[in-house]
Amino acid sequence: MGWFGGKSTHKKEVDAALRVLSNLFEKTTGSGSDAPVVLRFELPDSRYRYFVFCLSAVQMACAHRMKNPDAVLNDLLHTVVTGAISIDPQQFFGGSIEPQRAANQAAEYLQDYLHRWSAYVDIVGGGNAAGATGIIAGMLRSTESPKPPSEADAHRLWPLATWIEQRLKVMADAFTNMAR
Secondary structure, three states: OOOOOOOOHHHHHHHHHHHHHHHHHHHHHOOOOOOOOOOOOOOOOHHHHHHHHHHHHHHHHHHHHOOOHHHHHHHHHHHHHHHHHHHOHHHHHOOOOOHHHHHHHHHHHHHHHHHHHHHHHHHHHOOOHHHHHHHHHHHHHHHHOOOOOOHHHHHHHHHHHHHHHHOHHHHHHHHHHHHO
């Protein structure tokens, strides 16, 4: 808490990042948005995996605008895990789950996605836009199924991958505006 009772910078950043995260998840999994709704969740925890993917996308887009990105990420990960367990374990896991198992899975998924985002940055920097979009499409497929993406999967997921790429700056700008 600040000197005059306002929110701390950290709390503002966590709240802003959570709003960006929730917005990304909702726009890409529901109707009434300009986002292509193309995901085909095949696993009991596909929605959970996808929510963690969205968290990684927000971190990718906004970390450079955060005072302490690791602390914000840790708080968001905790919020995602506890929210998925308490709000609707059936929707996110296909049934009840032990909290520690859910936390371990989220950490594993997040580490994988952040590693892939790092490769994405390198590939974009190297000028291979199609390769970079392919990395996002691969991450999207990994939320749906453990099977590697087929050519049909890549075609189906490409529009969503491109949509997410095109909104990375928008997410960062929204985060900055909300975190003030």
